[in-house]
Amino acid sequence: MENRHLFLFGGSPPFTEKLGKKFAQLTLGGKVAILFLERDGWEQYMPKYTSVLENFCLDDFAYLALRPKPDDNTLEILSSCAGIIIGGGETERYRDYIVDTLVGERIKERYEEGVPVAGFSAGALIAPENCVIPPIDNCENKHLFLRGLGLIKDCVISVHYTKWQQEANLRSAIWKVRTPVGYGMDDGAGLYFMNERVAETDGGNVYTFKK
Numbered sequence: 001m002e003n004r005h006l007f008l009f010g011g012s013p014p015f016t017e018k019l020g021k022k023f024a025q026l027t028l029g030g031k032v033a034i035l036f037l038e039r040d041g042w043e044q045y046m047p048k049y050t051s052v053l054e055n056f057c058l059d060d061f062a063y064l065a066l067r068p069k070p071d072d073n074t075l076e077i078l079s080s081c082a083g084i085i086i087g088g089g090e091t092e093r094y095r096d097y098i099v100d101t102l103v104g105e106r107i108k109e110r111y112e113e114g115v116p117v118a119g120f121s122a123g124a125l126i127a128p129e130n131c132v133i134p135p136i137d138n139c140e141n142k143h144l145f146l147r148g149l150g151l152i153k154d155c156v157i158s159v160h161y162t163k164w165q166q167e168a169n170l171r172s173a174i175w176k177v178r179t180p181v182g183y184g185m186d187d188g189a190g191l192y193f194m195n196e197r198v199a200e201t202d203g204g205n206v207y208t209f210k211k
Helices: 017-027 047-054 072-080 091-098 102-112 167-176
Strands: 005-009 032-036 061-065 083-086 117-120 130-133 144-147 156-158 181-185 190-194 197-202 206-210
Touching (some): 017 047, 017 083, 017 190, 061 072, 072 102, 091 102, 091 130, 102 117, 130 156, 156 167
Parallel strands (some): 005 117, 032 083, 083 117, 156 181
């Protein structure tokens, strides 16, 4: 069985140098798919995702705008790419377009096959089995507890931890979903999981809370 690799970041791109190098090495120079929500100026934003990776000789990127119904090209690229990045933005829309969809199925299949997956902010929130979205990050202004991708289990993730003052929300989420641990990541912080275990941290502060 291949080792599984997940990179989660507490804020917007870019990768940290150490985790960017690790991600790039795991792709072996192959194509990296970047999943994002299309908006005005998105082309100018993409270098934030790619800049650090390009320092480590990655130069083949596929920019895949998420849609309510994915096209065949998106699914084909996900089935053959060497790395996957899930961007940041509106967490609920990312979840709607990825979790419990063909896109999500492809991501999970590739992850199980050893393809590294990275998530920034919203991309990090939807990665665990439990997708916990804080009140500040949704239009209902309440704590949302939804099903996530399930790439990792037995933990909850909080992003923009200090900026959004998430300690109370993270502690309550741990009890709500009955999980043994929660990780709060500041902007600039990254967590690297290998086989669903934390292997490295980098960048800003990461806070760990146990039930």
